[in-house]
Amino acid sequence: MAGSLALLLLRGDDRIWIRRLALVVSLAEFVLSLWLIRAFDSSEPSYQLEEARKWISSPPINYHIGMDGISLFLIILTTILTPIAILASWNSINDRVKGFFISLLMLEAGVIGVFVSLDLVLFFLFWEVMLIPMYFLIGIWGHDRRIYAAVKFVLYTMFGSILMLVGILWLFNRTGSFDLPAIQAALQAGRVSLSLNEEMLIFGAFFLAFAIKVPLFPFHTWLPDAHTEAPTAGSIMLAGVLLKMGTYGMLRFCLPLFPAAAHRLAPIVAVLAIIGILYGALVALVQTDLKRLVAYTSVSHLGFVVLGIFAFNATAAQGALYQMLNHGISTGALFLLVGMLYDRRHTHEISEFGGLATPMPVLAAFFLFVSLSSLGLPMLNGFVGEFLILNGTFEQHARWAVIAAIGVIFSSLYLLWAYQRTFFGDVTREKNRTLPDASARERGMLWVMAAIILFMGIASPLITSRTESSVRQVFDEMRRNDKPQPVFAKQNVSPASPTQEAQGR
Amino acid sequence: MFPSHQDMIRFAPEIVLCVAGILIMLIEPFAGRAHRRVVDVMAVLGAAAALAAVVLPMRNSGTAFSELLRVDAFSVFVHAIVGTVALLAVMAAPSYLDREALPHGEFFALVLFAAAGMGVLASAQDLITAFVGLEISSIASYILASYRRNSPRSNEAALKYFLLGSFATAFFLYGVALIYGSSGTTSLPKIDAGTTQPMLLALGLALLFVGLAFKVAAAPFQLWTPDVYEGAPAPVTALLSTGPKAAAFALLLRIYMTVEHASSLWFWALWISAVVTMFVGNLTALVQTNVKRMLAYSSIAHAGYILVAFAAQSALGTAAVLFYLAAYALMKLGAFTALSWLSGPGERHMELDDYAGLASQRPVAAACFSLFLLSLLGLPVTAGFLGKFYIFDAALKSHLIWLAVLLALNTIIGAYYYLRVIVAMYMRPARRDFPVGKVPAGIATVLALAAAGTIALGLFPNYVIEFAARAATMLK
Numbered sequence: 015m016a017g018s019l020a021l022l023l024l025r026g027d028d029r030i031w032i033r034r035l036a037l038v039v040s041l042a043e044f045v046l047s048l049w050l051i052r053a054f055d056s057s058e059p060s061y062q063l064e065e066a067r068k069w070i071s072s073p074p075i076n077y078h079i080g081m082d083g084i085s086l087f088l089i090i091l092t093t094i095l096t097p098i099a100i101l102a103s104w105n106s107i108n109d110r111v112k113g114f115f116i117s118l119l120m121l122e123a124g125v126i127g128v129f130v131s132l133d134l135v136l137f138f139l140f141w142e143v144m145l146i147p148m149y150f151l152i153g154i155w156g157h158d159r160r161i162y163a164a165v166k167f168v169l170y171t172m173f174g175s176i177l178m179l180v181g182i183l184w185l186f187n188r189t190g191s192f193d194l195p196a197i198q199a200a201l202q203a204g205r206v207s208l209s210l211n212e213e214m215l216i217f218g219a220f221f222l223a224f225a226i227k228v229p230l231f232p233f234h235t236w237l238p239d240a241h242t243e244a245p246t247a248g249s250i251m252l253a254g255v256l257l258k259m260g261t262y263g264m265l266r267f268c269l270p271l272f273p274a275a276a277h278r279l280a281p282i283v284a285v286l287a288i289i290g291i292l293y294g295a296l297v298a299l300v301q302t303d304l305k306r307l308v309a310y311t312s313v314s315h316l317g318f319v320v321l322g323i324f325a326f327n328a329t330a331a332q333g334a335l336y337q338m339l340n341h342g343i344s345t346g347a348l349f350l351l352v353g354m355l356y357d358r359r360h361t362h363e364i365s366e367f368g369g370l371a372t373p374m375p376v377l378a379a380f381f382l383f384v385s386l387s388s389l390g391l392p393m394l395n396g397f398v399g400e401f402l403i404l405n406g407t408f409e410q411h412a413r414w415a416v417i418a419a420i421g422v423i424f425s426s427l428y429l430l431w432a433y434q435r436t437f438f439g440d441v442t443r444e445k446n447r448t449l450p451d452a453s454a455r456e457r458g459m460l461w462v463m464a465a466i467i468l469f470m471g472i473a474s475p476l477i478t479s480r481t482e483s484s485v486r487q488v489f490d491e492m493r494r495n496d497k498p499q500p501v502f503a504k505q506n507v508s509p510a511s512p513t514q515e516a517q518g519r
Numbered sequence: 520m521f522p523s524h525q526d527m528i529r530f531a532p533e534i535v536l537c538v539a540g541i542l543i544m545l546i547e548p549f550a551g552r553a554h555r556r557v558v559d560v561m562a563v564l565g566a567a568a569a570l571a572a573v574v575l576p577m578r579n580s581g582t583a584f585s586e587l588l589r590v591d592a593f594s595v596f597v598h599a600i601v602g603t604v605a606l607l608a609v610m611a612a613p614s615y616l617d618r619e620a621l622p623h624g625e626f627f628a629l630v631l632f633a634a635a636g637m638g639v640l641a642s643a644q645d646l647i648t649a650f651v652g653l654e655i656s657s658i659a660s661y662i663l664a665s666y667r668r669n670s671p672r673s674n675e676a677a678l679k680y681f682l683l684g685s686f687a688t689a690f691f692l693y694g695v696a697l698i699y700g701s702s703g704t705t706s707l708p709k710i711d712a713g714t715t716q717p718m719l720l721a722l723g724l725a726l727l728f729v730g731l732a733f734k735v736a737a738a739p740f741q742l743w744t745p746d747v748y749e750g751a752p753a754p755v756t757a758l759l760s761t762g763p764k765a766a767a768f769a770l771l772l773r774i775y776m777t778v779e780h781a782s783s784l785w786f787w788a789l790w791i792s793a794v795v796t797m798f799v800g801n802l803t804a805l806v807q808t809n810v811k812r813m814l815a816y817s818s819i820a821h822a823g824y825i826l827v828a829f830a831a832q833s834a835l836g837t838a839a840v841l842f843y844l845a846a847y848a849l850m851k852l853g854a855f856t857a858l859s860w861l862s863g864p865g866e867r868h869m870e871l872d873d874y875a876g877l878a879s880q881r882p883v884a885a886a887c888f889s890l891f892l893l894s895l896l897g898l899p900v901t902a903g904f905l906g907k908f909y910i911f912d913a914a915l916k917s918h919l920i921w922l923a924v925l926l927a928l929n930t931i932i933g934a935y936y937y938l939r940v941i942v943a944m945y946m947r948p949a950r951r952d953f954p955v956g957k958v959p960a961g962i963a964t965v966l967a968l969a970a971a972g973t974i975a976l977g978l979f980p981n982y983v984i985e986f987a988a989r990a991a992t993m994l995k
Binding site for chain 2: 073110135138139142143145146149150153154160161164165168169172173176177179180183184186187
């Protein structure tokens with residue numbers, strides 16, 4: 015998949031053709047990724063479609079990729095959002111066009127690489143490599159304070175990941191392998207057992223990297239800056255897929271490899287997640303900048319995802335996975351819409367808008383639809399995820415769920431209020447009166463997003479049935495690896511989740 | 520005793536370098552202005568031949584000249600680094616020398632002599648031989664540092680380098696004397712057995728450490744580095760920051776791994792020196808606005824990273840040092856070479872602001888320079904990443920967890936200032952018309968080779984790391 019990137023590197027600098035080529039490449043990848051669904055066998059819980067090649071002999075680092083139900087839809091999410099991001103920047107990027115699309119496609123390759131790597135070093139490699147295109151996307155094509163935001167983004171992420179590298183190497187020294195399935199096998203067979211202290215430290219090294227990426231509450235400060243300053247396509251990719259790498263990492267590495275540490279630290283993580291939910295929502299409420307507002311909703315929504323993962327139950331984790339996809343689509347669409355407003359007025363200030371529904375009814379309608387999906391209206395995608403998370407969490411820790419549910423209320427508050435100030439009422443600025451409504455290209459993108467939102471809201475079993483066995487597998491492994499922890503190990507009673515999907519509808 | 524045929528073969532790279540240097544000196548006056556390119560070509564051929572001659576000792580390892588030299592996979596590895604550095608340095612130099620109106624012949628001869636000295640240093644098995652190698656390379660380096668005769672900065676650099684350098688060499692020599700006094704020998708493998716006065720030996724080894732720490736710019740003996748690297752002509756800085764460092768590290772390794780007294784005595788010195796070096800280098804680099812000076816401080820930091828692998832005190836650590844030296848030589852040489860051209864006539868454009876918007880005017884050069892910076896920063900797919908990876912691995916295997924964590928922290932600090940240059944090149948608008956024309960062929964070739972090497976070591980390190988691992992086993 016990533017190989018197709020090489021094509022673009024060789025092209026000249028004819029703008030129109032670069033755009034078209036980038037679009038074609040990304041669409042081709044999308045089609046290829048759809049083929050993955052067909053090739054995917056949902057009854058098989060472990061890795062599929064594996065590919066392994068020798069790479070470095072000592073220490074043994076191999077090119078080992080594969081996927082399971084958890085990564086499947088994240089890959090598809092990535093391949094959906096990339097063409098959208100390319101279309102979103104069709105007219106707004108006119109400077110160094112070639113570099114822009116190269117960066118965008120490299121970013122896609124890096125992210126997909128993260129989702130499919132089964133070798134820890136390979137994972138780390140993609141994780142780091144994708145920083146550079148994102149750095150350039152923010153730093154070159156961003157807004158006024160772009161350099162500050164870009165450097166902050168890279169330094170934060172790098173701080174976490176370099177410690178993760180130390181963690182990876184430590185794990186390697188104990189298990190003698192970088193290969194994820196091999197490490198899991200070794201841990202399960204009891205050939206390697208980590209002392210609790212050691213486990214906590216390695217868990218910490220991994221978790222910190224993921225928590226910064228997510229971003230979890232005290233590590234979130236890079237996110238509003240990065241989002242606000244990034245170009246639309248950058249924001250879409252950042253919110254849509256990059257943040258998911260953090261939660262994906264938690265689900266893939268932190269839980270199954272270090273169950274004892276995860277159990278012990280779960281209360282702290284959950285508290286941070288809940289603070290993130292409420293704090294993100296409250297801060298979003300007071301934003302005067304529309305893009306910054308959407309950025310803070312990410313902090314809040316990702317808090318839900320982390321909570322779902324650390325509730326240690328298959329229902330909540332399913333919900334978390336679903337919410338990752340939702341958030342990618344909904345927030346991606348929100349950034350897309352905000353970007354469209356920016357293209358017209360070159361500002362993100364809410365006070366500059368007002369009454370926009372009059373000149374542009376179509377855009378307003380889509381904005382409302384997407385906002386509703388983001389705040390979790392039944393029938394739309396956001397509801398399914400939030401419901402599963404809260405339901406699953408409630409079974410384990412009723413109090414957590416109750417507090418987190420307040421966040422849902424807040425989210426309707428800030429989104430609808432922002433919507434009202436932007437679109438309803440009289441047109442407050444004279445120049446807003448003549449703004450053009452959505453063009454055919456924009457409508458096309460928005461219809462696609464809206465269709466996905468509706469599809470994911472109604473047909474959720476089509477997706478959850480494919481992710482279910484893999485999510486269960488995570489917790490099975492967790493239980494098997496986690497032997498003598500009587501105090502902290504709660505039993506993971508996981509009721510059949512299809513019935514809950516029925517309720518979800 | 521007349522040296523045998525075998526000795527000559529094992530000494531081949533140095534012989535080639537010296538002969539080429541002497542020939543250049545002889546021919547230059549006769550070639551005259553019209554044929555000055557002859558000298559350039561000869562220098563490149565000489566360096567290339569020396570690099571090729573490295574194969575000879577590889578096939579015939581053993582000791583030479585009554586056990587004064589030891590030629591094994593280890594010394595061959597270092598020779599290969601030194602040879603590559605010399606070759607790239609002489610390839611990049613002509614256009615710079617033309618621009619600055621400096622004579623060609625002496626420059627090349629000195630570079631080749633310096634490389635010969637480094638070669639001796641890499642294979643020395645006797646402290647006296649090591650001293651001779653050290654002096655050959657140092658004296659050539661002092662002259663090279665002052666090569667821009669009319670520039671006060673260059674003169675200042677040379678004087679500083681010369682004074683402090685002589686001081687350090689004196690330390691080294693005094694250390695050798697004390698070791699001889701305590702053990703009755705200067706041959707490395709015999710020191711342990713011959714020791715009668717351990718205290719005296721310890722003192723000697725400590726002095727030896729000081730002398731070599733100066734050469735590799737490890738704290739607290741790094742103070743000369745920024746001034747010298749900044750003042751010396753850029754191609755010379757490229758050479759100084761890579762070649763002598765590799766050679767001195769090689770000798771340090773050989774002593775450290777061969778003499779048991781040194782292994783036990785030096786451990787904490789190395790540990791502390793590594794930490795201080797990393798922090799001093801990185802923290803001072805943070806506040807630099809002059810790119811050349813910043814890179815000078817960064818090379819101090821890198822010496823610290825390498826010392827971390829030293830402290831691991833294992834074959835894995837030695838292999839990590841060797842791999843890192845190879846990676847470091849490529850990326851640093853590339854960075855300074857790029858700088859030598861970008862800085863323009865008289866090296867007047869070294870400030871960060873001078874590089875604003877470079878990417879839109881010279882995209883390929885900017886991309887190469889960024890690649891070297893990213894590699895120095897240690898980003899995956901580059902040599903710098905795998906180098907650091909092996910250091911981390913070695914440190915953790917030897918349970919130096921704190922050292923590994925401190926190294927990780929330093930990487931982040933480093934990220935900030937490397938990224939600053941990239942920010943300037945790519946994200947700031949061009950301040951003024953950049954005064955550089957087309958990239959001269961020599962520099963373009965060097966940049967391409969160094970960039971290719973950096974990527975190749977990052978993607979396909981198998982051969983090199985296996986070689987390094989084999990070399991590492993030679994020491995124990």
